[in-house]
Amino acid sequence: MQLVPLPVALPLAVAALLLALAHVVPERLPDIVATLTALAVAAICGVLAVHAALHGELVYWFGGWTPRPEAVLGIAFGVDLASACIGSFIGLLFAAALLFAWGYFDEVHAHFQVLMLLFLAAMEGFSLTRDLFNLFVWFEVMSVVAFALTAYQLEMPSLAGALNFTVTNSLASFMMLGGIGLLYARAGALDFEAVGQAVTAHGSDAVAIGGFCLLCAALMIKAAILPFHFWLSDAHAVAPSPVCVIFSGAMVSVGLFALAKVFLQIFGGSAEAHFLIRNLFLSLGAATAVVGGLMARAQRHLKRMLAFSTIAHLGIMLTGLAAMSSAGLTGLLVYFVGHGLVKGALFMVAGILLALRGSVDELELYGEGSGLAPAGIAMALGGLLLGGLPWGVMDAGSRFVSDAGAAVAGPGTEAALMAGAVLTGATVLRAAGTVFLGLGAEPDPEEVGSPSAEEQEKANRPLWLMMIPCGLLLALALIPGDVAAKIGIDAAQTFGGASPAGPRPALPSALLSWISTAVTVGLASYDLLRHRLPEAMAQAISVVSRAPVHALTKLHTGLVSDYVIWIAVGLGCFSVVLAFG
Amino acid sequence: MKQWLKLALLAVAGCSLVWPVWRIARALPPFGEPTGNYGPEVNRLGPPLRHISNMVSAVNFDFRGIDTLGEEFMLLAAVTGTVLLLRGIRGEDTSAAPDIIAGRALAGRAESTTVICRLLGPLTVLFGLYMAAHATVTPGGGFQGGVVIASGFLLLYLGEDYSAWRELIRSHIVAALEGGGALLFALAGFLPLAEGHAYMENTLPLGDFKDVFSGGLMLVENVGVAFAVAAGFTMLFLEFMEETRSLEGDGDK
Amino acid sequence: MSVLPWLVAAWLFGAGIYGIVSSRNFVHLIGCLSVCQSSTYLLLLGIGYRWGGVVPVFYDHPPGTKAVDPVVQALVLTDIVVGATVTALLLAMAVQVDRKYRELDPQKLRPMRHEGHQ
Numbered sequence: 004m005q006l007v008p009l010p011v012a013l014p015l016a017v018a019a020l021l022l023a024l025a026h027v028v029p030e031r032l033p034d035i036v037a038t039l040t041a042l043a044v045a046a047i048c049g050v051l052a053v054h055a056a057l058h059g060e061l062v063y064w065f066g067g068w069t070p071r072p073e074a075v076l077g078i079a080f081g082v083d084l085a086s087a088c089i090g091s092f093i094g095l096l097f098a099a100a101l102l103f104a105w106g107y108f109d110e111v112h113a114h115f116q117v118l119m120l121l122f123l124a125a126m127e128g129f130s131l132t133r134d135l136f137n138l139f140v141w142f143e144v145m146s147v148v149a150f151a152l153t154a155y156q157l158e159m160p161s162l163a164g165a166l167n168f169t170v171t172n173s174l175a176s177f178m179m180l181g182g183i184g185l186l187y188a189r190a191g192a193l194d195f196e197a198v199g200q201a202v203t204a205h206g207s208d209a210v211a212i213g214g215f216c217l218l219c220a221a222l223m224i225k226a227a228i229l230p231f232h233f234w235l236s237d238a239h240a241v242a243p244s245p246v247c248v249i250f251s252g253a254m255v256s257v258g259l260f261a262l263a264k265v266f267l268q269i270f271g272g273s274a275e276a277h278f279l280i281r282n283l284f285l286s287l288g289a290a291t292a293v294v295g296g297l298m299a300r301a302q303r304h305l306k307r308m309l310a311f312s313t314i315a316h317l318g319i320m321l322t323g324l325a326a327m328s329s330a331g332l333t334g335l336l337v338y339f340v341g342h343g344l345v346k347g348a349l350f351m352v353a354g355i356l357l358a359l360r361g362s363v364d365e366l367e368l369y370g371e372g373s374g375l376a377p378a379g380i381a382m383a384l385g386g387l388l389l390g391g392l393p394w395g396v397m398d399a400g401s402r403f404v405s406d407a408g409a410a411v412a413g414p415g416t417e418a419a420l421m422a423g424a425v426l427t428g429a430t431v432l433r434a435a436g437t438v439f440l441g442l443g444a445e446p447d448p449e450e451v452g453s454p455s456a457e458e459q460e461k462a463n464r465p466l467w468l469m470m471i472p473c474g475l476l477l478a479l480a481l482i483p484g485d486v487a488a489k490i491g492i493d494a495a496q497t498f499g500g501a502s503p504a505g506p507r508p509a510l511p512s513a514l515l516s517w518i519s520t521a522v523t524v525g526l527a528s529y530d531l532l533r534h535r536l537p538e539a540m541a542q543a544i545s546v547v548s549r550a551p552v553h554a555l556t557k558l559h560t561g562l563v564s565d566y567v568i569w570i571a572v573g574l575g576c577f578s579v580v581l582a583f584g
Numbered sequence: 585m586k587q588w589l590k591l592a593l594l595a596v597a598g599c600s601l602v603w604p605v606w607r608i609a610r611a612l613p614p615f616g617e618p619t620g621n622y623g624p625e626v627n628r629l630g631p632p633l634r635h636i637s638n639m640v641s642a643v644n645f646d647f648r649g650i651d652t653l654g655e656e657f658m659l660l661a662a663v664t665g666t667v668l669l670l671r672g673i674r675g676e677d678t679s680a681a682p683d684i685i686a687g688r689a690l691a692g693r694a695e696s697t698t699v700i701c702r703l704l705g706p707l708t709v710l711f712g713l714y715m716a717a718h719a720t721v722t723p724g725g726g727f728q729g730g731v732v733i734a735s736g737f738l739l740l741y742l743g744e745d746y747s748a749w750r751e752l753i754r755s756h757i758v759a760a761l762e763g764g765g766a767l768l769f770a771l772a773g774f775l776p777l778a779e780g781h782a783y784m785e786n787t788l789p790l791g792d793f794k795d796v797f798s799g800g801l802m803l804v805e806n807v808g809v810a811f812a813v814a815a816g817f818t819m820l821f822l823e824f825m826e827e828t829r830s831l832e833g834d835g836d837k
Numbered sequence: 838m839s840v841l842p843w844l845v846a847a848w849l850f851g852a853g854i855y856g857i858v859s860s861r862n863f864v865h866l867i868g869c870l871s872v873c874q875s876s877t878y879l880l881l882l883g884i885g886y887r888w889g890g891v892v893p894v895f896y897d898h899p900p901g902t903k904a905v906d907p908v909v910q911a912l913v914l915t916d917i918v919v920g921a922t923v924t925a926l927l928l929a930m931a932v933q934v935d936r937k938y939r940e941l942d943p944q945k946l947r948p949m950r951h952e953g954h955q
Contacts, residue, residue: 008773008783011650015657016770022664023763026756065650067776067785074625078650114668121661128654136912140654143919147658150926151665154933157672162934163946166927170857173870173923177850180877180916187909188612188884191620209611213604237948561947563866564858568594571854575597578604594858598851605847614839616888623885623906627893631900639893639907640914648911655915662922669929673936723894727914794896820925827932 006051007063007080010044010090010127018120025113033113037120038101044127045094052087060497075194081133085336085494089130089260092340096252096347097123099472103351104245106464122148122249129257135183135193138261142179145254146172153242164241167563171234174570175224182217185210195268203272212275216577218265226258228321229291230569232314237561239310244354247306251313252347256339259317263324263335267498278584283576284325285412289419291318294555296426301552303365305353305434309346312389312427316342319420323404329495330508331407337491338400344480345397349385349431351473352378359466365434370441377470379439381477386435388480390428390523393516399484406511421515425522432527444534484510635790636720636799644725645802649784653769656809660766663816670823683830701743708736716810720799726806730813737818741825755822758815765812772804842883849876863931863941867924874920878913885909
C-alpha cells in the first residue's frame with residue numbers, strides 16, 4: 004500500500020519546501036498550504052483506516068527491508084484500525100488549529116507553519132510506528148517543536164514555562180533512550196514484535212522490566228500523569244492558543260496511546276508488567292483525575308484551568324489502560340478522540356477571549372464576554388461534555404473506562420473518575436457563567452490583577468472566523484456515542500496484535516453519565532450562586548475544601564528543580580511497587 | 585517546600601533506586617559479550633547487498649533511513665525554533681556595531697589571528713567536504729562533515745571583520761540551503777516510491793565496493809544531509825553571533 | 838569488571854539530576870542536562886561493544902572481520918543530534934531571559950506570580 008509513508012513524508016516535504024522558499028512566498032500562502040496538507044494527511048489516514056477495517060492490519064517495511072529469518076533489519080509502520088483512526092483525528096485537529104491560527108503568526112516568514120507541519124509529521128509517525136527507536140525519534144521531533152512553540156511569546160512566563168517543559172521532557176527522552184537500550188541489549192532487535200518475542204521467551208527478567216519502567220516513566224511524563232504532571236500547566240498557560248489546542252487535544256494523549264501499544268505488543272506476556280500496571284497505574288490514574296480536578300477548580304487563569312482539566316482527563320484515560328480489558332482499551336481509544344475534540348474547542352474559546360477581550364483571567368473577564376454569545380455557548384457545552392453529559396464521543400469513552408475500572412478495582416475507582424470529571428466540568432461551567440453571563444459575586448477590585456504577566460494575542464481575526472474551527476470540533480464531538488463505540492470496539496479488537504481478554508464489550512448504560520452531569524451542574528450552580536447563600540453555610544463548606552487544595556497549590560511551585568525531584572520520586576515508586584511483585 | 589526537605593526527598597528516591605540499578609546491571613549481558621543478532625547481521629549483509637564499507641552509514645541511510653529522516657527534520661525544527669526565539673526580540677535587521685559590556689575592554693583583532701584563520705578556514709571546509717563525500721567508504725558522513733564545514737565558517741568569523749563575514753554568509757541563502765537539503769532527503773525517499781518500491785528503498789545503481797560513488801540512494805541522502813547540517817549549524821552560529829551586536833533603538837515586540 | 842559501564846552510566850544520570858535540582862544558574866543547568874544525556878551514550882555504546890572487535894568500517898579490514906555493533910553507533914549519532922538541538926534551544930531561551938530580565942537563577946524563574954481563586 005503506497006499510501007502508508009505519506010502521512011509522515013508529505014508534511015515533512017512540504018515543511019522543507021516552505022522553509023527553503025520562506026522569503027519569497029506571498030503572505031497567506033503558508034497558511035493555506037499548511038491547512039491543506041493537514042487535511043490531506045487526515046484524508047490519507049482515513050483511507051488507511053477503511054483499508055485496515057476491511058483487510059486487517061497493514062505492515063509496511065521502509066527501504067524494502069522485510070524481516071529475515073536471522074534478524075529484523077528494517078523499520079515498519081503498523082497500520083491497524085486504531086492507529087489509522089488516531090492518525091486521521093490528529094490530521095483533522097491540526098487542520099482546525101491551523102485554521103484558527105490564520106493570520107496569527109504574521110511576522111515570522113512561515114516559520115510557525117513549518118514548525119506545525121513538522122509537529123504533524125512527528126505525531127503521525129509516533130502513532131503509526133512499530134519500531135522502538137523510531138518511536139523515540141518522533142517523540143523527540145514532537146518535543147523539540149513543542150519547546151520552541153511554547154517559548155514563542157518571549158515574556159518571562161513563557162520562557163520559564165518553556166524551561167520547565169524542556170527540562171522535564173528532555174529527561175523523559177533520556178529515560179526512554181535508556182529503556183530502549185536495555186531492551187535492545189536483551190532482545191537484539193528494535194521492532195515491537197521481535198522485542199516482544201524475546202521478552203516473552205526470557206520470562207522474568209530484570210533488564211526487560213527495567214526497560215519497561217523507564218519507557219513507562221518517559222511516556223507518562225509526556226502524558227502528564229501524577230507525579231510527572233507538573234510541567235503541563237506551566238506550558239499550557241503560556242503557549243499560544245492554537246498550539247495549546249494541539250498540546251491538550253492530541254500531544255499528551257498520544258503518549259498514553261504509545262504506552263498502550265508498547266505494553267500490549269512488547270510486554271503482553273510479562274507477568275511483572277501486568278503486576279505493575281494493575282497495582283500502580285490504576286491508583287495513579289485515579290489520583291491524577293482527582294488532583295487534576297481539584298487544582299483546576301483553584302485556578303482563575305483560563306488556560307491553566309483547562310490544562311489541569313486535561314491532566315484529570317488523562318488520569319481517566321490511564322485507568323482505562325490499566326484495566327487491561329477490552330472495554331478499557333475501547334474506552335482509551337474513544338476517549339482520546341472525544342476529549343481531544345472537546346478540549347481543542349475549549350482552548351479555542353480561550354484564544355477568542357484573549358484575542359477579542361485582551362485577557363484570560365476569569366476574574367478580570369467578569370461579564371466581559373457579553374457580545375461573544377457563540378463562544379459562550381461553546382464553552383458551556385464544552386463544560387457539560389467534560390462533566391459527563393450523556394451524548395457524544397467523550398461520554399461513550401468515559402462509560403467504557405468507568406465500567407472497566409469498576410470491574411477491576413470496584414466502585415471506588417468509578418467514584419474517583421467521576422469526581423475528576425465533575426470537578427473539571429463544573430469549573431469550566433463556572434468560568435463560562437462568570438465570563439459570559441456575569442453570574443457569581445462581583446470580584447473585589449483588589450483581587451483583579453492578573454496573576455501572570457500582561458497577555459495579549461493578535462486581535463486581527465473576526466469572531467466568526469475563529470468560531471468556525473471551534474464549532475467544527477464541537478460538532479464532531481457530538482457524533483452519537485453508538486457510532487464512536489462501534490468503531491472503538493472494532494479498533495480495540497485488533498490493537499496490539501492479539502485481542503485482549505474478554506468478550507466484545509457493549510456500551511454501558513447512561514445512568515452514571517446522568518448522575519455525573521447532575522452533580523456537575525449542581526457544583527457549578529453552587530460556585531456561581533454562593534454569594535447568595537447564608538454566610539455561615541458558605542463558610543463551613545469552604546473551610547472543609549480549602550486546606551487540601553491549598554496544600555496542593557503550594558506543591559505546584561513552578562520551579563524546575565521541584566519538578567525533577569518529583570520525577571525521581573515517581574521512578575522510586577515504580578521500584579517500590581515492583582519490590583512487592 | 586524547604587530546601588532540606590526537597591533534598592531529603594531526592595535522597596530517598598535515589599536510595600530506592602540503588603538496588604534495582606544493581607540488579608539490572610548484573611542481569612545485562614556482560615560488557616564486551618553482546619547477545620543480539622542485529623549488529624552482526626548488518627555487518628554480514630551490508631557489503632554484499634549494498635556495496636559499501638561503512639556500516640554505520642549503511643544503518644543510518646539505508647537500513648534505518650526513516651530514523652535519519654526524522655533526525656534531520658528535528659535539526660531543522662530546532663534551528664527554526666532557535667531563529668524564532670532569537671529574532672523575536674531582535675527583529676530581522678542586522679547591525680554592525682558590537683554590543684558594549686560595561687567594564688570589558690573592546691580589543692582589536694590581531695593580524696596573526698586573521699592569517700591563521702584565513703589559512704585554516706578554507707582547509708577545514710575542504711576537510712568537511714571530503715568527510716561528507718566519503719560517507720560510504722570511510723568513517724564520516726553527512727552529519728559529521730556538515731558540522732566540520734560549519735565550524736570552518738566559524739573560523740572565518742574569527743578571522744574577519746563582522747560585517748565582511750555577514751556579507752559572505754547571507755541568512756537567506758543559508759535558510760534556503762537548509763530547507764533544500766532536507767527537501768532533497770525527503771524527495772530521495774519518494775523516488776523509489778514513484779517506481780513502485782517501498783519508501784527509501786535503495787534502487788539506484790550501487791557502484792563498486794570501496795569506491796567513493798558506491799551505495800546508490802545513500803549518496804543522494806548523504807548530500808542532502810550534509811547541506812542541511814552545514815547550513816543548520818551555520819544558521820545557529822549566525823543567530824547567536826547577532827546577539828552580540830548592539831540593538832539599534834528599542835528591540836521591542 | 839563487566840558491570841562497570843552500566844554503573845557509571847547510572848551514576849552519571851544521578852549526578853546530572855542532582856546538578857539540575859541544585860542548580861543556581863541557567864547555563865549550569867543546561868550543562869547538567871548534557872551530563873544526564875551522556876549517560877545514555879555510555880549505556881548504548883557499552884551495549885554494542887565486542888572484545889576484539891574492529892571499527893564497523895570494512896575499508897582496511899575485509900568484510901567478515903569481527904566488528905562492534907554499528908546499530909548502536911547509529912543510534913548514538915541520532916542521540917548526539919538530539920542533544921545539540923535541545924541545548925541550542927535552551928541556550929536561546931537563556932539568552933532571552935538574560936537580555937530581558939537580567940536573571941539566570943532557575944530558582945527565581947516562575948511562570949506565575951501568584952495563584953489562586955477565592
